[in-house]
Amino acid sequence: MPTAYKLNPISGIKNLLIGLWVTLRHLFSKSITLQYPTERWEMPERSRGVVVLLSDKESGDLNCTACILCAKACPVGAIRIDRHRGDDKRWKLDSFSIDNTICCYCGLCQEACNFDAIKLTPKYEFSSYDKASLIYDVHRLQELGRDVDFVPTAKKAAPKPAATTPAPAGDAATAVATPAPAPATEPEKPVEPKGEGE
Ligand code: SF4
Ligand code: SF4
Numbered sequence: 001m002p003t004a005y006k007l008n009p010i011s012g013i014k015n016l017l018i019g020l021w022v023t024l025r026h027l028f029s030k031s032i033t034l035q036y037p038t039e040r041w042e043m044p045e046r047s048r049g050v051v052v053l054l055s056d057k058e059s060g061d062l063n064c065t066a067c068i069l070c071a072k073a074c075p076v077g078a079i080r081i082d083r084h085r086g087d088d089k090r091w092k093l094d095s096f097s098i099d100n101t102i103c104c105y106c107g108l109c110q111e112a113c114n115f116d117a118i119k120l121t122p123k124y125e126f127s128s129y130d131k132a133s134l135i136y137d138v139h140r141l142q143e144l145g146r147d148v149d150f151v152p153t154a155k156k157a158a159p160k161p162a163a164t165t166p167a168p169a170g171d172a173a174t175a176v177a178t179p180a181p182a183p184a185t186e187p188e189k190p191v192e193p194k195g196e197g198e
Contacts, residue, residue, distance in 0.1 A: 043122035048105040050123040051098050052145030053138065054116055062142060063117035066091035073112035078103040096138040100126060114153075121148050 034041065043049065054063050066083040082094040109118050123144065128134055136144070 043124065045122065047122045047124075048107055048120040050100075050121050050126070050144055051103060051105075051109065051136075051141070052119055052121055052123075052148055053096065053141040054119055054145045054148060054150055055142055062093070062138070063115050064093055064096065065115050065117070066093040066096075067115070069112040069114070070109035070118050073108040075106060075108060076102045076104055079109060093138070096141065098136050098141060100134040100136060101131060116150055116152050119145065119148060119150060121145075 055061060056063060066081060068081050068083070071077075071079040071081050078099045080095070080097045080099070082096075083091045084094060086092045105120060107120050110120055121144070126134065
């Protein structure tokens with residue numbers, strides 16, 4: 001069956017020239033594609049990608065205290081933590097893993113953490129041939145977080161005790177809280193003496 005351009009060569013040549021013109025226009029304009037993986041998109045600072053564990057910049061130790069608040073906050077149960085009590089009665093981390101096959105990048109784990117220990121980053125490369133490798137263990141989470149900047153949250157100062165006055169002599173064991181000053185009242189107006197004609 002004869003094709004359309006054979007039936008109408010003028011139209012065929014015209015469409016060919018249009019196509020070449022489009023190619024020519026884009027040949028010298030700025031490219032909007034990247035040569036991945038040698039080039040990568042610069043992601044917005046607060047974009048939610050790979051979840052990582054943060055470490056102290058000086059000691060290199062994990063900031064995580066194994067409090068498990070992040071695991072409790074995770075709506076899909078993607079965080080798994082095993083821990084035990086140390087000799088100093090503090091929690092010690094045995095294992096920490098995040099299942100990236102079910103993580104929905106909600107950021108609730110980061111919000112729940114009080115120790116600058118877990119953070120969502122702009123990193124976005126998860127590609128893998130093996131589904132099991134998408135469960136990141138503590139070592140991988142820590143390595144992914146090594147180059148992640150964070151501003152340590154200032155620790156809140158302990159509340160100061162209420163002001164007390166020293167107890168009177170002879171009763172040194174007790175201290176009396178300072179009573180609140182009584183509200184100021186307006187002085188009474190002096191009564192004007194009545195005149196004689198009244
Ligand atoms: S990452 Fe934060 S919230 Fe989660 S266990 Fe560690 S210290 Fe607790
Ligand atoms: S980002 Fe959300 S879903 Fe993913 S581990 Fe944190 S709390 Fe769970």
